[in-house]
Amino acid sequence: MGFLHLFIVNKSGGLILHRPLGPSAPKINTNDWLRIGSTFHSLHAIAAEASPVKLPGNKNPGENRVYVLYFELLQSATYIAVRIKVCSSHLVCCTSINTTNVLAGADDGIEEIEGGGVILKCLQTRTGIKFVLTAEPGTADLDSVLREIYVLYSECALKDPFYELEMPIRCELFTLAVDGLIERLESGGVKSR
């Protein structure tokens, strides 16, 4: 159990931050992370289009469907089966005044990927940024961690006057805050278990 890696992808698929969060995080160089980031972005877009449960206006009352597809992991040439949870059933914020099928950007696409030894959670904000967290299976409450990280992003990165939107985050306050959050969770998590 433990967090592995955090990466943030902007709305056009560019990686704007990647950060190992634990000692067992994979050692992959930045160029590869850039590739993973944009590949994830594309898969996310494909999943949103290919979702079997899309109804007009995204007004599907049903539960999220979980289905299995083969997912080529970048790091290895082997194919492994993973479960990808594609979410397309949420109501969408600020879509449209007519309820035809207009994508809002959020709430569609890949929400979670479970593989052997790794679990990946993605939070796409309504402004199109994707926060992606990987962790070992069994790590508690990744969703709320992602939401916390989103708050930190808005507090630290966006309020940095030298930070330009869509650009890589080089903001020490933000990385420190993320590290602090993870540290707090890991130490707190051990006690509560």
Add this chain to the structure above:
Amino acid sequence: MTSKAQAGTALWAKMPKANAELFALTYGSLVTELVRDYEDPIEVNAQLDRIGHSIGVRCVDEFLSKADVAGMGLSTQCNNLRDTAEVVAKVGFKMFLGVTAEVGGFSQDQRSFSVYLQDNPLSTFVELPSESAQGGDDLRRLKYSQILCGVIRGALEQVNLKVECSIVRDTLKGDEVNEIRVDLKEVLADGAGDDYKEE
């Protein structure tokens, strides 16, 4: 009190506060600086709008993230422009400025609405020069709180709503209420364009 107003109050309670007078005076000095630099009030309005836009595109994320963490569930609240307008006025204005705004004046086609501000924290202490004063005639065209229009435009642009905003009534010009008119131009769509869709 509606749930949106409650949400706004709850979020406002958690925001770090700045002194209202300091805030008003700082904004005032920004505007006077712009007036000094650009001289033409129309150009000053444009600059204020631009500054507001830069603020808006950033603060919308703060708004969404904090509302989400506080469990407001905004995703279920914005299904049409009417809801969006309510959220902007009741939650957004309250959270960032601590004032309550009202919505109204929806057009027939539901594509435009007005935000009414009873008290505008930006215009405390402000008096625009009267028409008889020197240069006063020119400054009547200054839209002192134009920055708010820019913020709304920037914030909604980030959630795929392209709007136009303008101040139509201003207490500084003798109207009884501040009115910001918001006009929805277009809903931008993410995802693959129609060209890439299968038949």
